[in-house]
Amino acid sequence: MPVFSYIAYPEPGTKEQLLKDLTALKHCEVMPSENTDVLVLVTDTPDEAQEKVLQEKFKKLKSLQSLGMTYGHTDE
Amino acid sequence: MSITRRAFIKSLALNSAVAAASTLFPGIIFAGWEKTDLPSGMIDWKKTPCRFCGTGCGLLIGVSGDRAVAVKGDPNCSVNKGLCCVKGYHSVQILYGKDRIQKALIRKNGKLVEAPLKEALDLVASKMQETIEKQGKDAVSIYGSGQWSIPDGYAASKLFKGCIGTNNVEANARVCMASAVTGFFTSFGLDEPMGCYEDIDHADVFITWGNNMAEMHPVLFSRMLANRKSKGHVEIIDFATRTTRSSQASDKSILFKPQTDLAVANAICYEIIRNNWVNKDFVSKHVSFHKGKTNIGYGTQDHFKFKDKAETVDFETYKKFLEDYTPEKVEKISGVSAMDIRYLAALYGDPDKKVTSFWCMGMNQHTRGTWINNLVYNIHLLVGKISTPGNSPFSLTGQPSACGTVREVGTLTHKLPHGVVMKEAHRKMAAKIWNVPEKNIDPKPTYHTVEMFRALDRGDIRFMWIQVTNPMVTMPNLRRYRDGAKKDGRFVVVSEIYPTPTSDIADVVLPSALWIEREGFFGNSERRTQHNDQIIPMPGDTMCNTWQLIEVARRLGFEKQFPWSRETYIEDIWNEYTRFHDNPKHRMAPYKELKARAGVQWPFVDGMETKWRYNPKYDPAAKGKDFDFYGKPDNRAWIWMRPYEPAAESPDSDYPFWLNTGRVLEHWHTGSMTRRVPILHKAMPASYVEINPKDADSMGITNGSKVKIISRRGSVEMTASINGRGNPPKGMVFVPFFDENHLINEVTLDAFCPISKQVDYKKCAVKLERA
Numbered sequence: 001m002p003v004f005s006y007i008a009y010p011e012p013g014t015k016e017q018l019l020k021d022l023t024a025l026k027h028c029e030v031m032p033s034e035n036t037d038v039l040v041l042v043t044d045t046p047d048e049a050q051e052k053v054l055q056e057k058f059k060k061l062k063s064l065q066s067l068g069m070t071y072g073h074t075d076e
Numbered sequence: 077m078s079i080t081r082r083a084f085i086k087s088l089a090l091n092s093a094v095a096a097a098s099t100l101f102p103g104i105i106f107a108g109w110e111k112t113d114l115p116s117g118m119i120d121w122k123k124t125p126c127r128f129c130g131t132g133c134g135l136l137i138g139v140s141g142d143r144a145v146a147v148k149g150d151p152n153c154s155v156n157k158g159l160c161c162v163k164g165y166h167s168v169q170i171l172y173g174k175d176r177i178q179k180a181l182i183r184k185n186g187k188l189v190e191a192p193l194k195e196a197l198d199l200v201a202s203k204m205q206e207t208i209e210k211q212g213k214d215a216v217s218i219y220g221s222g223q224w225s226i227p228d229g230y231a232a233s234k235l236f237k238g239c240i241g242t243n244n245v246e247a248n249a250r251v252c253m254a255s256a257v258t259g260f261f262t263s264f265g266l267d268e269p270m271g272c273y274e275d276i277d278h279a280d281v282f283i284t285w286g287n288n289m290a291e292m293h294p295v296l297f298s299r300m301l302a303n304r305k306s307k308g309h310v311e312i313i314d315f316a317t318r319t320t321r322s323s324q325a326s327d328k329s330i331l332f333k334p335q336t337d338l339a340v341a342n343a344i345c346y347e348i349i350r351n352n353w354v355n356k357d358f359v360s361k362h363v364s365f366h367k368g369k370t371n372i373g374y375g376t377q378d379h380f381k382f383k384d385k386a387e388t389v390d391f392e393t394y395k396k397f398l399e400d401y402t403p404e405k406v407e408k409i410s411g412v413s414a415m416d417i418r419y420l421a422a423l424y425g426d427p428d429k430k431v432t433s434f435w436c437m438g439m440n441q442h443t444r445g446t447w448i449n450n451l452v453y454n455i456h457l458l459v460g461k462i463s464t465p466g467n468s469p470f471s472l473t474g475q476p477s478a479c480g481t482v483r484e485v486g487t488l489t490h491k492l493p494h495g496v497v498m499k500e501a502h503r504k505m506a507a508k509i510w511n512v513p514e515k516n517i518d519p520k521p522t523y524h525t526v527e528m529f530r531a532l533d534r535g536d537i538r539f540m541w542i543q544v545t546n547p548m549v550t551m552p553n554l555r556r557y558r559d560g561a562k563k564d565g566r567f568v569v570v571s572e573i574y575p576t577p578t579s580d581i582a583d584v585v586l587p588s589a590l591w592i593e594r595e596g597f598f599g600n601s602e603r604r605t606q607h608n609d610q611i612i613p614m615p616g617d618t619m620c621n622t623w624q625l626i627e628v629a630r631r632l633g634f635e636k637q638f639p640w641s642r643e644t645y646i647e648d649i650w651n652e653y654t655r656f657h658d659n660p661k662h663r664m665a666p667y668k669e670l671k672a673r674a675g676v677q678w679p680f681v682d683g684m685e686t687k688w689r690y691n692p693k694y695d696p697a698a699k700g701k702d703f704d705f706y707g708k709p710d711n712r713a714w715i716w717m718r719p720y721e722p723a724a725e726s727p728d729s730d731y732p733f734w735l736n737t738g739r740v741l742e743h744w745h746t747g748s749m750t751r752r753v754p755i756l757h758k759a760m761p762a763s764y765v766e767i768n769p770k771d772a773d774s775m776g777i778t779n780g781s782k783v784k785i786i787s788r789r790g791s792v793e794m795t796a797s798i799n800g801r802g803n804p805p806k807g808m809v810f811v812p813f814f815d816e817n818h819l820i821n822e823v824t825l826d827a828f829c830p831i832s833k834q835v836d837y838k839k840c841a842v843k844l845e846r847a
Contacts, residue, residue, distance in 0.1 A: 001082070004755075005089035007097050031090070033097065034105040040093040044086055071092035071165060072755030073085050 480599015
């Protein structure tokens with residue numbers, strides 16, 4: 001049951017779109033910064049397989065420039 | 077319960093992300109943040125210092141039952157004010173790796189097998205006794221660490237120096253901080269910084285000398301960024317040999333060729349004098365000028381000896397010496413433009429700017445490490461920017477107790493808890509406090525770290541006890557020292573928490589308690605002593621390193637010197653140890669004070685901490701009106717004439733690249749702990765070699781391809797990183813050393829500063845081949 005948190009960096013000018021894109025994904029909770037072009041993302045997937053699926057979805061988001069991981073828990 | 081635990085982990089994840097964002101973007105705001113407080117009721121929070129770098133962040137450890145389950149920054153600790161870095165947030169996970177050593181191991185028929193702890197301790201004591209009887213007291217040795225808790229180092233020093241009577245006591249801080257120590261001693265007569273982290277809040281300019289603080293001291297770096305954000309006019313200048321995350325966050329990045337920081341520092345002083353920016357009043361009252369020996373060698377041969385000799389000179393002689401270091405001349409040596417040299421000099425020289433210089437391994441792991449420390453002090457002393465809030469030449473430490481244990485307790489061959497073995501008065505004091513005959517303490521130092529491992533290879537040392545460090549990953553020119561340690565007739569004891577390449581070569585492995593599984597103290601970079609309680613139980617047969625030493629000492633017949641009970645020995649040791657520092661220049665806080673607070677800075681006099689030394693406004697030991705450099709017999713700080721001299725080994729036609737080594741944000745030293753934290757390991761699973769894109773292009777090397785790095789001593793194959801986290805200039809490669817599967821120290825050179833004996837891990841010559 002992996003839980004991760006990230007700082008999510010949008011492509012320039014796409015912060016609002018990235019907020020929409022991430023919010024639309026299952027297992028994601030998003031908190032945008034009010035004064036900086038970054039978002040905090042917390043993911044909570046039921047197992048490793050779904051975690052991998054989610055990671056693949058992130059790679060396809062055009063509004064997402066990069067994710068910087070800040071915390072992780074994997075029940076390992 | 078599982079839902080509550082899940083919610084708790086998610087809250088922790090969210091808190092970590094917000095704190096990390098606050099570190100990267102000071103002043104950042106998140107709506108609804110107050111609603112994300114961690115659930116309470118199931119967690120008991122206990123204070124401790126972080127056990128990783130020398131910053132000394134205060135942590136609060138969340139404990140549920142007997143298990144440490146969470147970490148947050150301690151808002152009451154002035155060091156980090158509630159912040160943490162990624163290692164700190166994951167620090168409790170180092171306690172729970174699957175392969176934690178919980179039983180003693182003894183080598184039998186070539187294999188390490190589990191054994192009762194008592195049998196292992198008996199064997200350690202009997203082997204020590206046997207070695208002393210057959211080969212003499214100087215055939216046994218202990219090699220510890222800047223991650224030793226203070227009582228560990230104190231017990232080791234007392235046992236080996238006081239009871240056994242050998243000065244074969246060293247610690248890995250020799251290869252981490254020794255140049256800082258000799259720099260302080262030669263310039264000021266006393267060790268450790270005059271300033272403190274509060275300088276970060278006062279400075280207008282920060283100049284970092286070869287120091288990637290964004291990765292190595294991220295919490296302090298974030299405090300610098302916060303200061304810049306709040307004041308607006310603050311400048312951060314990154315002066316380094318490669319481009320890093322620190323360069324990217326700085327206002328200006330200036331690159332210099334390896335080793336030429338010596339020349340640039342002298343050129344800055346030349347410009348300060350030429351422009352009449354010298355603080356003449358300060359210099360005339362508080363500074364004297366000196367020169368030492370030159371062409372001092374590199375220590376690459378066994379039994380290398382060097383002793384410097386100071387000669388007093390006058391200002392005019394010093395000024396004449398600097399004529400070799402005009403900005404134009406130094407531009408040719410260093411690659412730093414004369415304009416940039418003048419820019420740096422103008423920052424230091426501006427009377428309206430408070431300047432703090434930071435450095436760490438870039439200056440200390442240097443074959444002229446003592447000299448470059450002296451030279452940066454020269455700059456600050458010429459302009460009088462020292463010992464006042466915001467004006468600080470500041471040597472950061474790499475390990476949590478390099479200062480507290482190694483430098484203050486004195487776990488180096490020449491040191492005692494107060495002073496040095498060479499001085500009769502210091503030996504007398506130690507003998508009295510330790511309750512041993514004065515003749516027990518040998519007045520002659522034996523081996524510094526590199527020479528100690530050479531002695532093990534030669535057979536002069538036959539028994540070595542290694543605690544809290546992993547030299548079979550970190551020793552330079554590693555193959556020689558690994559082969560030497562494995563020779564017949566050597567007996568190696570390793571106190572460890574996880575299997576490492578060092579425990580692999582051991583004859584006995586003692587299972588150690590880790591950090592918050594035992595009570596202890598650390599001492600950080602800013603003279604702050606920090607206490608931690610035992611917060612959770614020790615697993616299996618693990619034992620505190622201090623108690624391991626006590627058990628062996630008693631088996632050797634030293635019950636009288638190690639009389640303490642298991643309930644109170646840490647407090648008893650603290651009370652005994654602090655007798656060594658019972659003077660206004662170094663008085664330590666009492667046990668009760670340390671137990672109650674998130675660290676206390678020494679000198680601690682009449683209930684007050686000392687933030688800035690040598691300044692009577694803040695330092696109770698300082699006399700007079702303004703400054704008092706009481707460490708030196710002339711009550712002055714010393715400016716030194718130290719020339720530029722080349723590195724021990726430079727690139728040539730056969731080995732055309734500089735090799736630079738260092739750390740990364742995610743991993744602590746050799747990764748023996750942080751690589752057991754799944755998240756940190758996944759974030760940075762293996763070491764790599766950073767190559768400049770132009771070099772890579774010319775050799776047909778692409779990102780991710782395999783490269784062989786070859787020196788005159790060995791080779792290692794790694795993955796290429798091009799335009800990654802760091803970017804070395806053309807002609808240089810950089811490799812992090814945390815990965816035991818890619819032993820870069822088989823390639824490095826065992827050259828050291830002849831004064832400090834600290835190894836230079838930043839410079840040797842290599843060639844590259846596509847693998």
